[in-house]
Amino acid sequence: MPDKIKMYYSKLRNMGDCLNELIVKECFGYEAERHSFLDGEICGIGSCLGQYTLHGSAMMRLQQRINGIRKPHVYVWGTGFINYSDADGKFFKRNMEFCAVRGELTRKNVERMTGKKMDIPMADAGILASELLKERPEVCYDVGVVPHLCDLKDPAVEKLLASYDNAKLLM
Structure with a gap:
């Protein structure tokens, strides 16, 4: 191989x-x-x-x-x-x-x-x-969002982040 x-x-x-x-x-x-x-x-x-x-x-x-x-x-x-x-x-x-x-x-x-x-x-x-x-890192957020590169500016990403009290955009 x-x-x-x-x-x-x-x-x-x-x-x-x-x-x-x-x-x-x-x-x-x-x-x-x-x-x-x-x-x-x-x-x-x-x-x-x-x-x-x-x-x-x-x-x-x-x-x-x-x-x-x-x-x-x-x-x-x-x-x-x-x-x-x-x-x-x-x-x-x-x-x-x-x-x-x-x-x-x-x-x-x-x-x-x-x-x-x-x-x-x-x-x-x-x-x-x-x-x-x-x-394993310590969990600091309820939700981590890793959008696709082409979706970075999509309003749906902001809406998703805003729908949680403790969310983080991960890049």
Whole structure:
């Protein structure tokens, strides 16, 4: 079994994407090397599924189609789509192995896109983040809210925080 895993996740330095290397190392004992969505063997935490749909310029779509033939396999592990329009496309990888997806909406979209029923776990792989802690911190708040990067300014986040007496926005 290899010591390193070629993993695709965003270059953005947000919580989920940053957790990929740490969780893969601490929970599974592998080094995660960041690769592009074209070359990665596994797609992890983050909103990455849209990258596996045909998108971009005509040249980019051609490159994606060729890649889907040359490197047809990718494991999908606890990821999802960043927006609804990403799920409107067609996957270019011919052999996507769905180990887990982020949630029910992602599962339904993947089923529609692949034409196959999926009986797979649904959870953001970031749920394993607590395994990185050596000691449990003292609980200081009733609720901690970690919004997705694209939802930081969403009024629903403020409304959620305001609905609890002792809530904290965690970044």
